[in-house]
Amino acid sequence: MEFGVYTFGDLVTDPHTGTTISAHTRMLQVLDLARKAEASGLDVIGVGEHHGEEFVNSATAIMLTAMASVTSSIRLTSAATLLSTADPVRTYQEFATADLISNGRIELMFGRGAYTDNFPLFGYELTDYDALFLEKLHLFQLLNSQDRVSWSGQFRPPLVDAPIAPRALQPQLPVCIGAVSPASVKRTAEMGYPISIPVLDGKLETYVELATIYKETWRTCGYNETEESISFYGHMYLSEKLEDTYSSFFPNYQNYRLPWTKNRLSRIEFDRLIAPDGALLVGTPEMVAEKISYLRLQTGAKRFVGQIDIGAQTEQIVHRSVELLGTNVRALVNEKCRF
Amino acid sequence: MEFGVYTFGDLVTDPHTGTTISAHTRMLQVLDLARKAEASGLDVIGVGEHHGEEFVNSATAIMLTAMASVTSSIRLTSAATLLSTADPVRTYQEFATADLISNGRIELMFGRGAYTDNFPLFGYELTDYDALFLEKLHLFQLLNSQDRVSWSGQFRPPLVDAPIAPRALQPQLPVCIGAVSPASVKRTAEMGYPISIPVLDGKLETYVELATIYKETWRTCGYNETEESISFYGHMYLSEKLEDTYSSFFPNYQNYRLPWTKNRLSRIEFDRLIAPDGALLVGTPEMVAEKISYLRLQTGAKRFVGQIDIGAQTEQIVHRSVELLGTNVRALVNEKCRF
Numbered sequence A, B: 001m002e003f004g005v006y007t008f009g010d011l012v013t014d015p016h017t018g019t020t021i022s023a024h025t026r027m028l029q030v031l032d033l034a035r036k037a038e039a040s041g042l043d044v045i046g047v048g049e050h051h052g053e054e055f056v057n058s059a060t061a062i063m064l065t066a067m068a069s070v071t072s073s074i075r076l077t078s079a080a081t082l083l084s085t086a087d088p089v090r091t092y093q094e095f096a097t098a099d100l101i102s103n104g105r106i107e108l109m110f111g112r113g114a115y116t117d118n119f120p121l122f123g124y125e126l127t128d129y130d131a132l133f134l135e136k137l138h139l140f141q142l143l144n145s146q147d148r149v150s151w152s153g154q155f156r157p158p159l160v161d162a163p164i165a166p167r168a169l170q171p172q173l174p175v176c177i178g179a180v181s182p183a184s185v186k187r188t189a190e191m192g193y194p195i196s197i198p199v200l201d202g203k204l205e206t207y208v209e210l211a212t213i214y215k216e217t218w219r220t221c222g223y224n225e226t227e228e229s230i231s232f233y234g235h236m237y238l239s240e241k242l243e244d245t246y247s248s249f250f251p252n253y254q255n256y257r258l259p260w261t262k263n264r265l266s267r268i269e270f271d272r273l274i275a276p277d278g279a280l281l282v283g284t285p286e287m288v289a290e291k292i293s294y295l296r297l298q299t300g301a302k303r304f305v306g307q308i309d310i311g312a313q314t315e316q317i318v319h320r321s322v323e324l325l326g327t328n329v330r331a332l333v334n335e336k337c338r339f
Helices: A023-039 A060-069 A088-101 A126-145 A182-190 A204-220 A242-261 A267-274 A285-299 A315-337 B023-039 B060-069 B088-101 B126-145 B182-190 B204-220 B242-261 B267-274 B285-299 B315-337
Strands: A002-007 A044-047 A075-078 A106-110 A148-151 A159-163 A175-178 A195-198 A230-238 A281-283 A303-307 B002-007 B044-047 B075-078 B106-110 B148-151 B159-163 B175-178 B195-198 B230-238 B281-283 B303-307
Touching (some): A002 A023, A023 A044, A023 A315, A044 A060, A060 A075, A060 B060, A088 A106, A088 B060, A106 A126, A126 A175, A182 A195, A182 A204, A195 A204, A204 A230, A204 A285, A230 A285, A230 A315, A242 A267, A242 A281, A267 A281, A285 A303, B002 B075, B023 B044, B023 B060, B023 B315, B044 B303, B060 B088, B088 B106, B088 B126, B182 B195, B182 B204, B204 B230, B204 B285, B230 B242, B230 B285, B230 B315, B242 B281, B281 B285
Parallel strands (some): A075 A106, A175 A195, A230 A303, B044 B075, B075 B106, B106 B175, B195 B230, B230 B281
Antiparallel strands (some): A148 A159, B148 B159
């Protein structure tokens, strides 16, 4: 199984100190995270796209390029790219450029994202979301597989035998789709794309059910079972001592979730989420490895990627979580799963 | 005076070997050029934007970010960014991100570019060039100076108190305009922008005349003379032995110019261009320093930037030119100008 981390470069106020670091310091932290992830033996690092003041990244291919420049082998993925409000031509050009610079380590995840700031910013209607996503996904597939593209559609000017340059180093940039509603999970399988499922709330078994929908649809459609591909993404914190989860992480996580869920996370809800059947990958390496092993054994998932640098935790604490993921959690999962 | 180099990452066939290197190899060469430029004491490196198969760069902020990651002090500029066919919001976000990563070393040049592939590719009409450029330049100025922007125009959906993030590390990203027709030079001065003049063809004195138009307009408009800012950009090759200019560089330069001028450059034309009154900055350090000193003394130009890695020359030859620019040419110009 592959393990990784992803970041949104969130700019949250640290509840322990009351301070908020600058976008510049946060950017340097994110590059440190990439170095640390590679040094800890992780397989992949991801970056999410946001367009508000609470996050430092709105230009994912640039951050992945910077990460590529301070690492040598870790794979680099968007998590996710908000394709619906982007121009797929620019998106291909940008990630192909990053692929050349990184010696072929780039991947893309396309998805809707947790926020919708990008719709008004780029002049799109949220009601067009599905039509935008499907049209642009199809166009990206053409751009990704042909040096010259002819195409016309509803949301972008047509292309007439247009050269698309530069070409990526990889024959095609690997693409997966981030999806979490049963309908979008099913559609992802129907279209034959690898899936990344965000595991963020509620019960863990819900995500096994989603993966089951994906797998059943994949088989119904007659796709090759060996090409089926499921990844899980989720908030993560690791510490040898369980009490640190409450004293150190919990206040950070409350601050992180506030703009997203609008309600302040209570201790009771937090306890439900970190319980053995809860969806939050937070606690000791043993607790978290148990959950990842469950997901792996139930679904055959190939990759787990944790958002580990959230809520203004110190770099020291974040890097310790990264180390525990790369060593203890990986070893425990490999032992439990043995396949 | 500041000295620098710029590159388009051209993918020209080497006339000496008949081979064309891959986009991947060219990308690595461009990063080597950035390292070499900084090591040779140059002040700035620039990257041009193109959208055809003959060039490796269509995503300038990404290449500048990669260059930032392998250098520590050299300034990094677009040369130029094709703003007319871009979304200024994305452009600001991308270069602000690069500015954070490079610790505040990013600059932008906006211009039309020598090719027009970008117009059909992004669905714009070349006949709208001026209207596009002026509207987007104005919007960029707002984005560059305000954290939240309200705006409406003809060529992009409106912005309503939109947060523009992340913010650059520099208080504002430095912006200049590339211009070479008398009308666009005059307009640049009227708008109060620094100017970059490409010195590519004909007689050197033509470019002094253009700079004079800029300076006179600047003063007529009542702008502060100390803020007047002229840079020159041009094709460049340097070698201690003049015969190398003919045996080594000339065939490369013929290949490089072909798609741009459509006619194969003759030896007679080449001789005219490298003559003391010709516009080409090619020859021995003494010949080239004489021309740069002339431009500097006649116009007070603050920066000269040479496109030195053109036409599939070997890295060894390119790097020798870079060294000669950073050492011999700089020393000769400083001696001749003494101000």
